[in-house]
Amino acid sequence: MELKDYRRQYTKGGLREESMPDDPLVLFEQWQQDASAAGLADPTGVVVATVQPDGSIRQRFVLLKGVSEDGFVFFTNYNSDKAAALAQNDRSSMLFPWNELDRQVSVSGKVEKIAESESDAYFAARPRASQIAAWTSQQSQPIASRGALEAQYQATLERFDGGDVPRPPHWGGFRLVPERIEFWQGGEDRLHDRLIYQYANGWNRSRLQP
Ligand SMILES: Cc1cc2nc3c(=O)[nH]c(=O)nc-3n(C[C@H](O)[C@H](O)[C@H](O)COP(=O)(O)O)c2cc1C
Numbered sequence: 716m717e718l719k720d721y722r723r724q725y726t727k728g729g730l731r732e733e734s735m736p737d738d739p740l741v742l743f744e745q746w747q748q749d750a751s752a753a754g755l756a757d758p759t760g761v762v763v764a765t766v767q768p769d770g771s772i773r774q775r776f777v778l779l780k781g782v783s784e785d786g787f788v789f790f791t792n793y794n795s796d797k798a799a800a801l802a803q804n805d806r807s808s809m810l811f812p813w814n815e816l817d818r819q820v821s822v823s824g825k826v827e828k829i830a831e832s833e834s835d836a837y838f839a840a841r842p843r844a845s846q847i848a849a850w851t852s853q854q855s856q857p858i859a860s861r862g863a864l865e866a867q868y869q870a871t872l873e874r875f876d877g878g879d880v881p882r883p884p885h886w887g888g889f890r891l892v893p894e895r896i897e898f899w900q901g902g903e904d905r906l907h908d909r910l911i912y913q914y915a916n917g918w919n920r921s922r923l924q925p
Pocket residue numbers: 757760773774775776777778779789790791792795796797798854855
């Protein structure tokens with residue numbers, strides 16, 4: 716089949732104002748549970764966009780590790796490309812691609828570092844191999860070869876010699892504090908539903924044409 720011939724109907728249900736909560740986080744948590752129940756490979760996977768110092772845009776997948784009224788939390792390397800971008804411009808957007816449910820959620824707002832104690836607690840709960848990897852990888856920096864990366868990993872293993880692995884100071888969480896959250900649910904004949912929540916002294920809801 717050619718690319719232009721791929722199309723399908725979106726039939727999994729609609730969004731009606733009368734059944735929408737006033738608080739978008741309530742709806743998000745419901746949709747996150749639906750994504751988990753649907754057996755997706757990465758139900759918590761989300762694309763994070765940043766504005767680079769030169770004004771260009773970059774996106775990458777991360778795993779959402781927490782959500783609350785305060786925002787959406789993911790963990791990464793504070794020396795990475797995305798962290799360098801966020802240090803200069805704290806605006807970001809996250810896209811949850813829940814296509815199997817005919818859904819997407821798009822969140823935008825400002826990003827802040829989470830408290831060190833929160834990063835410590837999450838790091839301590841990670842598998843040891845992931846803890847070692849956090850020390851090993853200078854994320855987003857070039858490296859000469861795969862072999863060089865594996866040698867760095869071995870050196871880190873020897874350094875910690877079977878003992879506890881503390882959180883690297885350059886590794887921790889970011890929280891996107893939402894200002895706008897859009898819920899999209901596919902509809903038949905391309906009459907999709909788009910409900911937008913915008914924050915201004917409380918959440919205000921509106922509907923956009925598809
Ligand atoms: C399924 C999946 C999950 C990922 N989860 C994370 C994550 O939670 N944190 C992270 O820093 N990178 C994660 N990555 C790798 C990022 O996409 C990216 O390659 C890395 O963070 C470096 O991005 P940067 O150079 O733009 O900073 C994940 C990639 C995939 C495909």
